[in-house]
Amino acid sequence: MPTGQPIGEREREILTAIVETFIATGDPVGSRTLARSNREGLSPATIRNVMADLADAGFLEQPHASAGRVPSTEAYRYYVEQLTGQASLSRQDEGMIQESLHGVSDVQEFMERTSHVLSLVSHNVGITVAIGGPKNALEHVYFSRLGDQKVLAVVVTRSGLVRDRVLRLDLPQNDLDAAAHFINDNFRGWTMEAMRSELARRLEQERSVYDRLMASVEQLYRQGALAADETAQVVFVEGAANLVTSEQDQKRLQELLQTLEEKQKIVELLGAYLDAKQEAVRVVIGLDEALPSMRNFVLIGAPARVGDDVMGSLAVIGPTRIDYQHTMTAVSYIARLFDKMLNESE
Amino acid sequence: MPTGQPIGEREREILTAIVETFIATGDPVGSRTLARSNREGLSPATIRNVMADLADAGFLEQPHASAGRVPSTEAYRYYVEQLTGQASLSRQDEGMIQESLHGVSDVQEFMERTSHVLSLVSHNVGITVAIGGPKNALEHVYFSRLGDQKVLAVVVTRSGLVRDRVLRLDLPQNDLDAAAHFINDNFRGWTMEAMRSELARRLEQERSVYDRLMASVEQLYRQGALAADETAQVVFVEGAANLVTSEQDQKRLQELLQTLEEKQKIVELLGAYLDAKQEAVRVVIGLDEALPSMRNFVLIGAPARVGDDVMGSLAVIGPTRIDYQHTMTAVSYIARLFDKMLNESE
DNA sequence: ATTAGCATTCTTGAGACCAGAGTGCTAATG
DNA sequence: CATTAGCACTCTGGTCTCAAGAATGCTAAT
Numbered sequence: 030m031p032t033g034q035p036i037g038e039r040e041r042e043i044l045t046a047i048v049e050t051f052i053a054t055g056d057p058v059g060s061r062t063l064a065r066s067n068r069e070g071l072s073p074a075t076i077r078n079v080m081a082d083l084a085d086a087g088f089l090e091q092p093h094a095s096a097g098r099v100p101s102t103e104a105y106r107y108y109v110e111q112l113t114g115q116a117s118l119s120r121q122d123e124g125m126i127q128e129s130l131h132g133v134s135d136v137q138e139f140m141e142r143t144s145h146v147l148s149l150v151s152h153n154v155g156i157t158v159a160i161g162g163p164k165n166a167l168e169h170v171y172f173s174r175l176g177d178q179k180v181l182a183v184v185v186t187r188s189g190l191v192r193d194r195v196l197r198l199d200l201p202q203n204d205l206d207a208a209a210h211f212i213n214d215n216f217r218g219w220t221m222e223a224m225r226s227e228l229a230r231r232l233e234q235e236r237s238v239y240d241r242l243m244a245s246v247e248q249l250y251r252q253g254a255l256a257a258d259e260t261a262q263v264v265f266v267e268g269a270a271n272l273v274t275s276e277q278d279q280k281r282l283q284e285l286l287q288t289l290e291e292k293q294k295i296v297e298l299l300g301a302y303l304d305a306k307q308e309a310v311r312v313v314i315g316l317d318e319a320l321p322s323m324r325n326f327v328l329i330g331a332p333a334r335v336g337d338d339v340m341g342s343l344a345v346i347g348p349t350r351i352d353y354q355h356t357m358t359a360v361s362y363i364a365r366l367f368d369k370m371l372n373e374s375e
Numbered sequence: 376m377p378t379g380q381p382i383g384e385r386e387r388e389i390l391t392a393i394v395e396t397f398i399a400t401g402d403p404v405g406s407r408t409l410a411r412s413n414r415e416g417l418s419p420a421t422i423r424n425v426m427a428d429l430a431d432a433g434f435l436e437q438p439h440a441s442a443g444r445v446p447s448t449e450a451y452r453y454y455v456e457q458l459t460g461q462a463s464l465s466r467q468d469e470g471m472i473q474e475s476l477h478g479v480s481d482v483q484e485f486m487e488r489t490s491h492v493l494s495l496v497s498h499n500v501g502i503t504v505a506i507g508g509p510k511n512a513l514e515h516v517y518f519s520r521l522g523d524q525k526v527l528a529v530v531v532t533r534s535g536l537v538r539d540r541v542l543r544l545d546l547p548q549n550d551l552d553a554a555a556h557f558i559n560d561n562f563r564g565w566t567m568e569a570m571r572s573e574l575a576r577r578l579e580q581e582r583s584v585y586d587r588l589m590a591s592v593e594q595l596y597r598q599g600a601l602a603a604d605e606t607a608q609v610v611f612v613e614g615a616a617n618l619v620t621s622e623q624d625q626k627r628l629q630e631l632l633q634t635l636e637e638k639q640k641i642v643e644l645l646g647a648y649l650d651a652k653q654e655a656v657r658v659v660i661g662l663d664e665a666l667p668s669m670r671n672f673v674l675i676g677a678p679a680r681v682g683d684d685v686m687g688s689l690a691v692i693g694p695t696r697i698d699y700q701h702t703m704t705a706v707s708y709i710a711r712l713f714d715k716m717l718n719e720s721e
Numbered sequence: 722a723t724t725a726g727c728a729t730t731c732t733t734g735a736g737a738c739c740a741g742a743g744t745g746c747t748a749a750t751g
Numbered sequence: 752c753a754t755t756a757g758c759a760c761t762c763t764g765g766t767c768t769c770a771a772g773a774a775t776g777c778t779a780a781t
Contacts, residue, residue, distance in 0.1 A: 057774090060774070073774090078723085093731060095730045095732080136541075179480060191527060193537040403743090418755050441742075441760080443743065
């Protein structure tokens with residue numbers, strides 16, 4: 030818990046220097062090293078004093094009595110906050126991104142590739158989540174009898190997300206067509222959420238009226254054909270191999286990988302921290318509050334939007350020792366690209 | 376390279392004992408340990424002699440001069456071969472499998488869950504591949520205009536596999552409907568392969584006749600709307616966390632994880648080794664021939680079929696030190712279940 | 722307000738050393 | 752003749768010690 034007054038100029042400079050060299054080297058940083066790299070010739074002793082203050086304020090920690098200092102969670106937060114945000118991607122990175130994403134017009138494919146390219150440029154784990162969620166507007170639905178007892182339901186959202194689901198249901202194709210027609214005519218453009226509740230209401234009230242048609246609709250509804258709920262979310266996680274670094278111990282690494290495989294948790298994580306309203310890149314330090322296995326990991330993400338619609342989110346997960354500046358610019362670059370590419374093609 | 380005459384009874388027994396205790400413990404096994412666990416009271420010295428023979432024959436290796444012996448690739452092959460195949464799953468495993476797969480009628484969902492349950496029961500990596508490939512019969516296609524320049528193509532195969540693809544194309548919905556009708560009427564039940572070549576032929580010849588209709592079809596065809604090719608394959612890989620064990624070194628682990636993320640390679644791997652014709656479980660020892668990063672790993676897999684149609688394959692990938700008997704029964708059990716569940720529901 | 726100096730603390734790597742496990746060989750044994 | 756006992760030898764792995772190096776905190780000097 031940080032105490033004391035904010036931080037003076039010199040403190041600020043030293044703190045960011047510590048954070049930066051720690052990120053670069055991974056070793057606890059001591060006063061001597063710092064004195065050498067510091068452009069104003071401050072002596073180690075002076076720096077020690079400042080460091081002691083910073084430690085008291087909760088920005089630095091000591092692995093053990095006579096080691097250097099390591100930035101605390103607070104320190105990273107502070108560091109990120111005072112980052113100018115002025116930076117551009119290297120030619121290479123930009124090229125790689127452009128190339129991987131070139132010519133994609135399909136939201137889902139875009140997301141899939143994005144998670145990959147994110148992992149490449151960040152050298153960490155790239156994640157994208159496509160929200161199939163309630164906020165998406167319905168474009169239309171389509172039902173098709175498959176076999177004896179099976180019906181295929183395809184739901185297309187306005188944003189081009191496609192969900193299919195096989196139901197156990199025995200209805201003649203005629204009835205299916207009628208039901209699809211009914212839904213498309215009445216609900217095109219509605220959010221899934223609104224549609225579902227309105228549909229529920231009508232089924233309740235007008236049961237008698239439409240009769241056969243409504244019976245079919247009801248069956249489809251009950252079977253979840255129209256549920257664009259959590260289970261419909263699509264998650265891409267790539268670059269797990271990047272987590273294998275010497276500083277992870279066995280157990281932690283294992284837990285980490287396990288967590289990354291639990292898509293549901295990942296969705297919740299991004300959902301919890303990436304606010305749809307906020308425009309820019311967001312950095313969340315201290316993921317262990319949500320996911321214990323993610324101690325010492327951070328999330329750098331942004332909502333993926335096309336115009337004003339939020340289609341999902343994209344993010345990088347990496348150790349606190351990540352290159353914040355670089356990752357942030359990369360994420361933001363890709364987020365903008367997402368908007369641009371999918372917007373113009375509509 | 377194995378030399379010498381096959382193997383006598385005693386050799387056989389000792390070899391399997393070595394393989395088994397090595398699988399159990401992970402340590403090189405020495406004559407003393409073996410003598411203790413061997414039910415016929417053979418002395419260490421005798422065993423040493425036999426072991427020397429086995430080593431000459433290429434079945435055993437020595438990490439260093441005065442360590443115990445470790446089974447060679449050949450030894451595993453031999454071991455697996457002489458496995459009786461008589462074994463049944465534990466109540467727990469069976470229960471877990473049943474539960475995870477209960478009530479699923481959708482091929483793809485089945486596969487997704489299967490890869491998960493495979494990783495659970497085997498404590499290794501579970502993999503399933505759904506072949507979207509050319510052999511699948513077409514049930515029907517469906518095109519829908521999305522936005523300005525986009526068309527959604529949905530292809531359903533007889534087996535219930537669904538593929539959707541967004542194309543950049545500007546055709547009115549009428550034309551799309553006509554094209555879909557045309558294809559459905561003419562090609563339902565054809566294999567994708569056959570359909571594509573026949574379609575190509577017709578487009579070539581009868582260009583003039585159908586005119587507008589055929590023009591639409593051609594455009595769709597060119598855009599790959601009907602391509603159920605490799606890219607359409609769906610791969611599920613789960614349980615990567617199980618690879619994190621003490622005996623892996625950093626680098627290898629990293630490569631391994633990387634390889635597992637390259638779905639294309641995984642598809643090829645399964646494709647290469649899992650022969651659609653063969654009925655039963657197959658064990659492939661020595662994966663490094665195909666994928667160098669998979670040195671010391673084995674594949675235990677089976678084709679996933681429904682009736683006579685091969686829908687894909689399911690497999691476990693694990694270290695040579697895997698519990699062969701258990702994994703084999705698990706894989707075979709699930710493969711049978713797959714057939715049974717999807718067959719009856721049709 | 723800085724800095725120099727110094728005693729102190731703690732980590733890390735290199736050797737040294739020993740116990741344990743295993744081998745191969747030879748000679749003895751039923 | 753197939754087994755086995757005995758033995759010298761080899762290699763690994765853990766523990767210990769030791770010294771070097773890096774930081775620290777404090778006090779005194781500038």
